[in-house]
Amino acid sequence: MESVDYFRTFVTVAPDSEASATQPRLRAGRATIASATWELLHEHEYELTSGDVIFTVWADRQGIPENERDTARREYFAKGRPCLRASDLGKKFGWGIHADEDGKLALYPVDSEEYAMLAGGTAPDGTDVKVLRAMRSKR
Numbered sequence: 001m002e003s004v005d006y007f008r009t010f011v012t013v014a015p016d017s018e019a020s021a022t023q024p025r026l027r028a029g030r031a032t033i034a035s036a037t038w039e040l041l042h043e044h045e046y047e048l049t050s051g052d053v054i055f056t057v058w059a060d061r062q063g064i065p066e067n068e069r070d071t072a073r074r075e076y077f078a079k080g081r082p083c084l085r086a087s088d089l090g091k092k093f094g095w096g097i098h099a100d101e102d103g104k105l106a107l108y109p110v111d112s113e114e115y116a117m118l119a120g121g122t123a124p125d126g127t128d129v130k131v132l133r134a135m136r137s138k139r
Contacts, residue, residue, distance in 0.1 A: 004050045004083040006099035008127065010118040011085050013110050014134040019094035021109030033057055034088035038107065046104040050084050051077065053105065090134025098123065
């Protein structure tokens with residue numbers, strides 16, 4: 001079972017981040033992990049879980065064909081994987097990540113009213129959320 005998913009949780013930006021919300025850029029014409037993650041979450045608001053996002057970004061970067069992804073996903077998550085708290089979205093780019101009651105994700109810019117509400121423990125629908133911080137960039 002994948003242990004990277006969160007439910008009713010908001011991951012704030014890292015405490016050592018001073019970033020305002022910016023879209024991660026391509027590097028040398030290729031998507032970075034952060035830019036690919038941002039793109040997936042931006043295009044599929046509240047449609048994908050953390051496990052879906054983490055695996056899809058990895059599989060796309062590895063060039064794994066769609067017809068091999070079920071097996072590859074089982075093998076990929078057979079060992080521990082970092083969760084989205086380790087993502088540069090919250091460490092460098094100023095994006096909070098909300099997981100709803102079904103574990104489906106959406107991004108919120110650090111300077112938005114919705115971000116402030118979620119960081120205070122209340123989801124857009126008025127339900128309570130657990131608040132976690134993204135991991136620090138420096139020790």
